[in-house]
Amino acid sequence: MxxxxxxxxxxxxxxxxxxxxxxxxxxxxxxxxxxxxxxxxxxxxxxxxxxxxxxxxxxxxxxxxxVSTTISPLLRRDLLRDLPPEISLHILSYLDDPQALARASRVSKSWNRLLNDQWLWRRMCYIHGYALEQDGHAEAHRGRRVSARHSGIEGCTSNMHTASVRPRHMRLIRSPYSSSAMNWMHGGKLLRTHRIPLVSTSQALVAPRNPADEPAAAPASAIPTSIALDDAWLVVGLANSRIHVFSAKTGVLSRTLVGHESGVWAVALPNALVVSGGCDKELRVWDVKSGYCIHTLRGHTSTIRCLRVLHGRPVAVSGSRDRTLRVWDIQRGRLLRVLEGHEQSVRCLDICGSRVVSGSYDTTCRLWDVDTGACLHVLRGHFNQIYSVAFDGVRVASGGLDTTVRVWDAATGTCLALLQGHTALVCQLQLSPTMLATGGSDGRVIIFALGASYQIVQRLAAHDSSVTGLQLDDRFLVTSGNDGRARLYRFAGEGGTGEYVPVRDLSESSDSVWKVAYMRETCVVMCKRAGKTVLEIWSFKPDDDS
Known part of the structure; x- marks a missing residue:
C-alpha cells in the first residue's frame, strides 16, 4: 500500500x-x-x-x-519638531541636568535649533545657582545675587537673553547657596544620628544619676513633641519632660535642659533663648548657651499646648487647655495679659506682627491684638475641632477634624474660601506668598493657589498614612508621615507658578517619622526606627564651607 x-x-x-x-x-x-x-x-x-x-x-x-525595515523609520515622528515650539520648550524644561540638554542638542538639527533657546539655559543656570557678573562690578552685583535667592529667575541672569555668545567681560559665578541646593537634590552630609536619651546625660543641669538607682523610663516618654531650629541651634522637646539642645552646625548634643516636671509640648527659639511649655502648666525661659533657667512663669491652670514668640520682640504667647491665651514678657519674666474668649482648649497658634491667631476645639478661630489684648475677629464656620492654623498678616487659614480648610480675610474676618479635598483631619498648614499647602491624616498634601479662585494646583499622595510634618519655600517641599518616610520635592516653575516634583527620600525608611524641619542648609528628621527614638541631623552646606 x-x-x-x-x-x-x-x-x-x-x-x-x-x-x-x-x-x-x-x-x-x-x-x-x-x-x-x-x-x-x-x-x-x-x-x-x-x-x-x-x-x-x-x-x-x-x-x-x-518592506517592514524600510517603512519603520518613515512611521516615526519627531514630536519636538512637530509640536509648537512653546510646548516643546515646556517639555524640555523638565530636564534639570545640563549634560542631558547638551546630549539632546546633538540628536538632530531641529533639536539643536530648539535647544539653542536662551530661556532653557537661563533656567538651567538658575537651577544650578549660576549668575552672570561683570568683572569690574562684582560688588555691585553681589547684592543682586542675594536678592535672586528670593525673587526667582529674573534676578539671576538679566543679560542672558541677548547674544548666544557671551562677551569676554562677563563670567559665570556660583554662590554657596546654589551649592547647597544641589546638595539637597543629590544628598547631603549626615552630621549625627542620635538615639534620644531616656534619662538625663552628663551635660544635664543636674548631676548624672546611676541608671540602676531608678527604673528605666518608658519608651513612649522619649517621643519628640516639638522642635525649634535656627542657624545655630536645634531644640527638641520630649514627652519625658526633657529638652535637648543640639548644635545645628555639628549635630553634637550640647546640653539637656531639666526642670519641667512632665511632658514638654511646645518650644520656641528666639535668638539666644529657649522658651518651653508643657503638661506642668509652666512656661520656662532658658539661656541656650549656659542652659540656665532664667524664668519660670506660672498662671495657666492646665497643659500648655502651643507657644509662639513675636518676631524681634521679647514677647511670648501661649495657648492652653484651660481655654486661655497668655501674653508674657520673657525678658522680665512677667505676665502681661490674659486673652479670654474660647470655650474649649486652645490647640494651635500663629503670629504675624503684633497679632496672633488661635484655633480651638470650640470650632472657632480668634484673631487678637497682642498689645491690647482685644479680640478683633471671631472666625466661625468649622463644625468640628480645629487642629491647625496659618497666618501671614493678610489671610488666616484653618483646618480641622471636619476635613475642610477655610481661608479668612484678616482685615474683615470674612470667609474667603472653603477648600475641600481631604478625607480626614487636616493637621498641617503652611502659607507662602503664592500658595497654601495642606497636609492631612489621609496622607495627602494639597497645594492651593492663593488668589480669587483658590484653585487646586497639585494633589500629592505623599504618604500612606497621616502627614506629620510639612514645610515649603521657594525651592523645596518637605513632608514626613507615619508611614516612616521623609520626602523631598523640588519646585519646578517660575514666578510662584508651577508644581512640586518628587526628588528623593531624605532618610532611610523607619517605623514612623514624628517630625521634620529644615532651614537653608540644615534638615532634621526625628523618627522611630527599630524600636528606638532616632534623631538625624543633615547638613547641605557646600563642601568648601563644611
Missing part, C-alpha cells in the same frame, strides 16, 4: 494572480503590467490601499522584511 503524506494545514487565502492582474487592468488599461508612480499618486485612497494589499500578498518573506 502506498504511503500517503500527512495532510498539511490549508494556506491562508491570498489574492490570486488573476485578482492582482484584474486590479491592475482596471487601474491602467494602457499598461496592465505596470503602474507608474505618477499614476499611483493619482489613485483614490481606497484603490491605493487595495493595490498595495494585492502587491504585498505576492511578496516573499524576505521581501516583506525589507
Amino acid at each position: 502506498p504511503v500517503l503524506s500527512p495532510p498539511t494545514p490549508a494556506p491562508s487565502p491570498r489574492l490570486s494572480a488573476f485578482s492582482l492582474s484584474s486590479i491592475i487592468d482596471r487601474i491602467s488599461e494602457s499598461d496592465p503590467a505596470h503602474v507608474s508612480r505618477r499614476e499611483f499618486a493619482g489613485l483614490s485612497p481606497p484603490v491605493r490601499l487595495q493595490y498595495l494589499a494585492a502587491l504585498l500578498s505576492d511578496c516573499t518573506p524576505s521581501e516583506l522584511l525589507f
Whole structure:
C-alpha cells in the first residue's frame, strides 16, 4: 500500500494572480503590467490601499522584511519638531541636568535649533545657582545675587537673553547657596544620628544619676513633641519632660535642659533663648548657651499646648487647655495679659506682627491684638475641632477634624474660601506668598493657589498614612508621615507658578517619622526606627564651607 503524506494545514487565502492582474487592468488599461508612480499618486485612497494589499500578498518573506525595515523609520515622528515650539520648550524644561540638554542638542538639527533657546539655559543656570557678573562690578552685583535667592529667575541672569555668545567681560559665578541646593537634590552630609536619651546625660543641669538607682523610663516618654531650629541651634522637646539642645552646625548634643516636671509640648527659639511649655502648666525661659533657667512663669491652670514668640520682640504667647491665651514678657519674666474668649482648649497658634491667631476645639478661630489684648475677629464656620492654623498678616487659614480648610480675610474676618479635598483631619498648614499647602491624616498634601479662585494646583499622595510634618519655600517641599518616610520635592516653575516634583527620600525608611524641619542648609528628621527614638541631623552646606 502506498504511503500517503500527512495532510498539511490549508494556506491562508491570498489574492490570486488573476485578482492582482484584474486590479491592475482596471487601474491602467494602457499598461496592465505596470503602474507608474505618477499614476499611483493619482489613485483614490481606497484603490491605493487595495493595490498595495494585492502587491504585498505576492511578496516573499524576505521581501516583506525589507518592506517592514524600510517603512519603520518613515512611521516615526519627531514630536519636538512637530509640536509648537512653546510646548516643546515646556517639555524640555523638565530636564534639570545640563549634560542631558547638551546630549539632546546633538540628536538632530531641529533639536539643536530648539535647544539653542536662551530661556532653557537661563533656567538651567538658575537651577544650578549660576549668575552672570561683570568683572569690574562684582560688588555691585553681589547684592543682586542675594536678592535672586528670593525673587526667582529674573534676578539671576538679566543679560542672558541677548547674544548666544557671551562677551569676554562677563563670567559665570556660583554662590554657596546654589551649592547647597544641589546638595539637597543629590544628598547631603549626615552630621549625627542620635538615639534620644531616656534619662538625663552628663551635660544635664543636674548631676548624672546611676541608671540602676531608678527604673528605666518608658519608651513612649522619649517621643519628640516639638522642635525649634535656627542657624545655630536645634531644640527638641520630649514627652519625658526633657529638652535637648543640639548644635545645628555639628549635630553634637550640647546640653539637656531639666526642670519641667512632665511632658514638654511646645518650644520656641528666639535668638539666644529657649522658651518651653508643657503638661506642668509652666512656661520656662532658658539661656541656650549656659542652659540656665532664667524664668519660670506660672498662671495657666492646665497643659500648655502651643507657644509662639513675636518676631524681634521679647514677647511670648501661649495657648492652653484651660481655654486661655497668655501674653508674657520673657525678658522680665512677667505676665502681661490674659486673652479670654474660647470655650474649649486652645490647640494651635500663629503670629504675624503684633497679632496672633488661635484655633480651638470650640470650632472657632480668634484673631487678637497682642498689645491690647482685644479680640478683633471671631472666625466661625468649622463644625468640628480645629487642629491647625496659618497666618501671614493678610489671610488666616484653618483646618480641622471636619476635613475642610477655610481661608479668612484678616482685615474683615470674612470667609474667603472653603477648600475641600481631604478625607480626614487636616493637621498641617503652611502659607507662602503664592500658595497654601495642606497636609492631612489621609496622607495627602494639597497645594492651593492663593488668589480669587483658590484653585487646586497639585494633589500629592505623599504618604500612606497621616502627614506629620510639612514645610515649603521657594525651592523645596518637605513632608514626613507615619508611614516612616521623609520626602523631598523640588519646585519646578517660575514666578510662584508651577508644581512640586518628587526628588528623593531624605532618610532611610523607619517605623514612623514624628517630625521634620529644615532651614537653608540644615534638615532634621526625628523618627522611630527599630524600636528606638532616632534623631538625624543633615547638613547641605557646600563642601568648601563644611
